[in-house]
Amino acid sequence: MATTARLAQRAPAMLPNAVRVSRTLLASLALLAATTVGVLQVLQTSNAATAGYQLRSLERERSELSARVRLLEAQIAQTAGEGQMRELAMVRLGMIPAKDALRVTVETPAPALVALPERYVVRPQPSAPPALDWWEQALRWLPGFQ
Numbered sequence: 001m002a003t004t005a006r007l008a009q010r011a012p013a014m015l016p017n018a019v020r021v022s023r024t025l026l027a028s029l030a031l032l033a034a035t036t037v038g039v040l041q042v043l044q045t046s047n048a049a050t051a052g053y054q055l056r057s058l059e060r061e062r063s064e065l066s067a068r069v070r071l072l073e074a075q076i077a078q079t080a081g082e083g084q085m086r087e088l089a090m091v092r093l094g095m096i097p098a099k100d101a102l103r104v105t106v107e108t109p110a111p112a113l114v115a116l117p118e119r120y121v122v123r124p125q126p127s128a129p130p131a132l133d134w135w136e137q138a139l140r141w142l143p144g145f146q
Contacts, residue, residue: 043144069118076117 079085089095132140 040143047144066118073117073119 079088
C-alpha cells in the first residue's frame with residue numbers, strides 16, 4: 001500500500017522534449033491574430049468604398065461627355081443644311097455665288113481617321129490587360145489588396 005501512496009504523491013511524468021507555452025504568449029498571439037483580421041477587413045472595406053467612389057465619378061463624367069457630344073451633334077445638324085449654310089455665307093461673310101466652276105485635284109490621300117458622331121463610331125474590342133509583376137501577384141493573395 002505504501003507503494004500506491006508514493007505513486008499518487010509523485011508529480012506527473014513529463015515527456016522528454018515537451019515545450020510549455022505560457023498563457024500570456026497564447027493570449028498575445030490570439031490578440032495579434034484578431035487585430036490582423038480586423039485590419040485586413042478594414043483595408044478591404046476601404047478599398048471597396050474607394051473603387052465605388054471612383055466608379056461613380058467616372059460614370060458621372062461619362063454621362064456629362066455623352067450629353068456634350070449630343071449637344072454638339074445637334075448644333076452640327078442645325079447648321080449643316082445646305083440652304084442655311086449658303087444663306088449664312090452670303091449674309092454674315094458677304095460671299096456671292098461663283099460664276100465659273102473651278103475644279104482642283106488633290107494628290108494628298110484622305111486621312112485614315114474620319115471624325116464621326118459618337119453613335120456611328122465602332123469601338124475596338126479591349127485588349128488583354130498587361131501581365132502582373134511578381135509582387136502584384138503576391139499582393140492579390142492578401143485580402144484587401146485586390
